[in-house]
Amino acid sequence: MLLGTPFHARTQPLNEAQVWRRWSGYLAAGAYELTHEREYWAIRNAAALIDVSPLLKYHVHGPDAARLLDRMVTRDVSRLGVGRVLYTPWCDTEGKVIDDGTITRLDAQRFRLTAAEPNYRWLSMNAVGLDVTVEDVSSQVASLALQGPKSRLILNACAADSLDGLAYFRVTHTRVGGVPVTISRTGYTGDLGYELWCDARDAVAVWDTLMTAGAAYGITPTGILALDIARVEAGLIMLDVDYTSAHVATIPEQKSSPFELNLGWAVDLKKAARFVGRKALAAEKTSGSAxxxxxxxxxxxxxxxxxxxxxxxxxxxxxxxxxxxxxxxxxxxxxxxxxxxxxxxxxxxxxxxxxxxxxxxxxxxxxxxxxxxxxxxxxxxxxxxxxxxxxxxxxx
Amino acid sequence: MSTKYDAIIIGAGHNGLTTAAYLARAGQRVLVLERRDVVGGSVVTESPWPGYRVDTLQHFGGLRPDIVRDLDLARFGLTTTRVGLTALQPGGGALELGSGGGARAQAIGAFNRTDAERWPAFTALMAKVAGFLNEVYAAPFPRVPQIDAAEAPALAQLGLKLRGLGKKDMIEAVRVLPMSMLELLDEWFESDLLRGALAARGVHGLMQGPMGAGTAFLFLHLWANNDSLFQTRVKGGAGALSEALAQAATGFGAELRLGAEVAQVKLSGDRAAGVVLANGEEITAQRVVSALDPRRTFLGLVGPDALDPEFVWATQNIKLRGCVAKVNLALDGLPTFTGVTDAGLRGALTLSPSLNDLERAYDAAKYGGLSERPYLEVSLPTLAEPGLAPDGKHLLSVHMQFAPYRGEQADWATRIEAIVVNALAQLAPDLPGRILHSQVLTPRDLETRFGLSEGNLYHGEMMLDQILFMRPLSGWAQHRTPIENLYLCGPGTHPGGGVSGASGRNAARQILKDQKA
Missing domain, CATH: 2.40.30.110 (Aminomethyltransferase beta-barrel domains)
Known part of the structure; x- marks a missing residue:
């Protein structure tokens, strides 16, 4: 049976048509209203509150945590400072994309990786010989995206600390509704926006606080239909829609390299660490992509x-x-x-x-x-x- | 790049030395690096007690006759003798498969008439199938399924050799290889003692009971190594074989450095360019050849960083579950084995009274425990060669199975000794009173002393999923590795474990061939 997310107690009564999509084994609202249009405009003109808890989330920690991620992904994790976030794809040995997501450096030896599909086995395979622990925290960590031009005003109205100083792709730790929340200035809409990460047990408190504080700014619970339009406008790709994971593809033609997905900027062939797919990607960079x-x-x-x-x-x-x-x-x-x-x-x-x-x-x-x-x-x-x-x- | 050496061989075990000797014979500049202060790896004779020359781990074994010939090892004093197989019966008596065919059948006949009648046909068939394996072992195995044009003739040749067995025996060979010893022996023999003795060969050094599929393969593999059911003893101790190889290698111009532990294979880009020793010294070479097991080579010396995650994962999953403990005893005189002749005692003695006893010995190991009634393979080397011990003293050398690596506890050395001595006392009641010295090596000790990962004698279990083109890993037969110019020459490669030198020789051939290409 599909599961409700940690916000289900709040999202379920709001879902007017009770139309749910499935997302990584969870129920995700397609739209809360009978059409998604108002929710789309909230993303662009006000603030949309989107439950993105079904994202796969991994905590990677230990002395070799940075080494593991650096070995796996195409960008240079060694240069990612504490409190920063990066977006990156990761590839198989042939340099074809397996998945993409964000890496947050929570502290020197602790990272959070998000992914569209389960990657625990792949992380484990890359961790051989390293002193690192990988935990799947997908169900323990609730996540909400607050996206739109009014999102900062709402957070400033309810978070313990001002978000004014939080730059794009940075992360901060504060409290919302009295509970600890990590806020990253990231999102899947290409707009001003934030993502909030909290303990699943605190999810409802965070939701309620945001909805109360956001009422004056037109905060709108938003489903994934509206999100799906915003992300196309932002040119952001989606696994299983815009590309097939190299781990799932049945024929080579179904696979894509980062260069072929317009992610060449995220391939750091000069970084110090050897990473999976480096050789193939270096060759493709020289010979050109098909x-x-x-x-x-x-x-x-x-x-x-x-x-x-x-x-x-x-x-x-x-x-x-x-x-x-x-x-x-x-x-x-x-x-x-x-x-x-x-x-x-x-x-x-x-x-x-x-x-x-x-x-x-x-x-x-x-x-x-x-x-x-x-x-x-x-x-x-x-x-x-x-x-x-x-x-x-x-x-x- | 100009370097002093064409090849550095890591590890002076019998395979490393064989590779070194063949490469040096072909005019290559070769350096052999050995961590210990003695050559031989697990084929070594040492003196733990003054006046004794003890086969620390392997106590039987010869090299393939063609290797002995190629390297002229007789010139360096290598002398081997074929020994019989003596199946000890608890409470006294033994089945002595000692000398010549007729005598063997007669000995079997004393236990079971039908078995004696079937014996010649059984050995003829096994010899034929083992002979076929021996042909397969004569060269690196083609990579299946990614064979390239150069390898296709080799594969075709293997097909022809299989056909050469004749239709009936060809089908028999294909049918028998994946069987369990139980299934194989059910088709031939009734006597518990004979079945136990034969089945023991199918599980020797293997984390598997004789009811496990593929144990017939190991039986035939060891038969192929020895070109016989019967093993060989090296004059002067097993280590004399390694010393002869070392002399041959250095005679051909190879350099040998003892006490030189390699910490790392040095890479230049994706190629091996030399080694870094534990003391920090760097030595460059055109090629690096590791005689260590694949897991130690790739995860230890190369490091996962330089390898694909799938490859690393597969390497980590190579089954290496060591299960043999070694017990060496110095005895104040020859113990009295009731009902066993002097000739019988000179053979390989096996305590595996029935196939069920072997399977029960394995049962404990399945759950990580020691076999309370273990399978023992025993050698009394001082009967044939009294000089290995002081006057009037004797040595008794035991492979004890099963002592599973993954279950090892702190008190196992003590318990293993007690179990072994107790089992031997059932056969020779005066034995416990004669013990002067004892040495017990648990699988963990074997790992520490010889660098055998998990204490596995074969550098990778000889199981159906880890043989032929799947040894060390499917796609990586032929001694090559994902690191260019890094080769493997140990028994973790095809054809695999046992003292034969085949992996070492085939590796040398492959290296020379690749160099020409």
Whole structure:
């Protein structure tokens, strides 16, 4: 049976349609209201409160904790200071991505790693010969994302310490509602936002405090449908949607390297530690990648015309489509979109897409498949830089 | 890179020395580094007590005859004698499989007529299957399933050799190899004593009872090593074999350094470039060849950092569950083994009165305990060679099974000695009173003294999932490793454990071949 998260006592009564999605064995609200639209706007205009407790969380501690993570991930953990967070993918020996997540240095010898899928065995395999302990704390640690332009004001209204000094990708320890909470300035929306980490037993107290303090700022419990749009706008990929874990793929073609996922910036070939996949990644960096992840904007005039010819107004999916959509160039398929949605903020039909490297330049034109009145049609889409949306307040 | 050595061999056990000798013979500049002050690894004869020359661990074993010939070891004083197999019966008496075929059948006949009639056919079939294994052991095993073009002919040749057994025996060979000793012996023999003696060979040094699948493989493997059911004794003690090898190697120009413990394989990028000694000294070489077991080599000397996690994980999971304790006794005179002839006592003595007794001895070990009624393999070397002990004194050397490494307690040395002496007293009641000195080596002691991980004699258990192309790990047969220029030459590689030198010789061949390529 799917489990309720530590916030279930609060989220369950709020879920108007009682529509739940499954996320790592937990119940996660798709939307609390009957449509997700107001929740989406809360992310961009007010503050959205999102239960992200189903994330996999590991505590890695001991004298060799940094060595273990440095051996495993593509970024340089040795240079991560206490109180800082980094986002990183990690790869198999062939340099193909297994998963991605954040690493928080809680103190010199203690880290928290988040992941989309279980990674305990992989951590153990990498820990051979090291003096380090890995604990799966997924069910002990509750997590909430508070995302949106008003999020800082809300936290300042209810946390024991001001969040004004907390820079992007930093973490601080304070109290909210009288209980200890770790707050990181991170999120999955590409907006100003925070993630709160607390003991699962304190979850309800933290939720209640935030909801009370946030009422004046339009705090809105938000489900994952709205989140899924925000993360596409932010150009953030999702495991099992935008890529297949190298540990799950059945054929090599299903795997992606970090370079192919637009994560080349997160591959530190110069770091001191040998890390899994280094050799393959160095080779790929030299020889070039076969694929590239790009942003796409589906152009409006032709789309409108195709529907018009059938006597219909344009029909655009109102949630993120997590399905593969073929892309072609001169009649040959050269890629596929893995996540696509209508961006209510940008007023654009956008997609995250995998394309052959030759078609990845901003401005390149590709043909995007759509269904118009049960007929396959192709319509032009333009390659654009990622992310689609990157407000200054995210980092300010 | 210019260095003084073409190859550094880590460990002067019989395989390391064999590799060194073959490489030096081919004109390579070779340096052998040995942690201890004596060569031989587990094939060593030492003097724990003045006037005694004791086979500290291995007390039987010869090398493959072709290695003895190739390296001209006779010139360096290597003399071996085939010894019989004597199955001791508690309460007195023995089945003495001592000399010649006819006499053996007769000895068996005294216990069971049917068994005696079947004996010649059994040995003929076993010799044939072991002979096939011996062919397989003559060269590195092709990597299955990733064989490349260069290896395909070798695999085809193995196929041809298997076909060469003839259709009937080919099927017999394939059928028998994965069997348990129980299943194999059920098809042939009835006598408990004979079944116990044969089954013991199938579990020797193995954390497995004779009812376990694959024990017939070890039986045939050891048969292949010895080219016989019967083992050999080295004149001057087992260590004389290692000394002959060391002399041959140095004679061919290899350098040998004792008391030189390697702490680390030095890497340059992803290649082995030499070694770092425990005292900090660095020595460079074109190639590094480790005679240590794969776990010690990769996790100890190379370190997990330089290896893929899957490889590290697999290396850590190599089964190395040592289960043999060694007991050496100095005796004030020859004990009286009731009903055993002098000729019988000169053989390999086995105390494994029935197959069930062996399985029960293993039962305790399954749960980490010592066998109270253990399987013993005993040697009385001073009968044939009185010079190994002072006048009138004798040595008795015992492999005691099972003493599982993972269950070892602080008092095991004392308990093992008591168990062994008690078991021997059932056969030779005057033995306890004759003990002058004793030495007990538990599996942990074997690990400390000889560097055998978990005290495993074979550098990796000889089980069905750890043999042929899966030895040391599937995908890494052929003595090569994920670290370029680092090779393995110990019994943790195909063909595996026992004193034969095959792994060492095959490694040398592979290295020379790779160099030409």
């Amino acid at each position: 694929w590239q992840m790009v942003g796409l904007e589906i152009e409006w005039p032709n789309l409108e015309r195709l529907f018009w010819e059938e006597g219909l107004p344009p029909r655009i999916p109102n949630t993120t489509v997590r399905a593969s959509i073929p892309l072609s160039s001169l009649g040959r398929q050269v890629g596929y979109a893995s996540s696509s949605c209508w961006s209510p903020l940008l007023k654009k039909y956008i997609a995250l897409a995998h394309v052959e490297a030759a078609h990845a330049k901003p401005g390149d034109l590709l043909m995007f498949e759509i269904m118009v009145q049960h007929k396959h049609r192709y319509t032009p889409a333009r390659v654009v830089p990622l992310p689609f949306f990157n407000p200054e307040r995210k980092r300010e």
